[in-house]
Amino acid sequence: MDSAVRIAALAALRAVVDPEVGLDVVSMGLVYGVEVTETALVVRMTLTSAHCPLGEVLASMAREALAGVAGERRVTLELVFDPPWTPARISEEGRRQLQL
Helix, strand or coil: CHHHHHHHHHHHHCCCEECCCCEECCCCCCEEEEEECCCEEEEEECCCCCCCCCHHHHHHHHHHHHHCCCCCCEEEEEECCCCCCCHHHCCHHHHHHHCC
């Protein structure tokens, strides 16, 4: 069950697109971890910069997407900046989409 929720959470986060880049937060490499317990869905996520002007918008979109798959679990989105994000974290599919 926990792995199904983890897969669903990642799928939901693929619908959260950074409007500046046009790529979802999973493909961007912004999702650092997903933990599922009986009572909680905890996602560790970063931004391209601690001063990202759309940071709160992306966080809000991610929380909303996760709420749709969490069931009765509490959703916690932890914004972290260690390790710092770099373009090297972009997935191969993301690189293709961005033509990198």
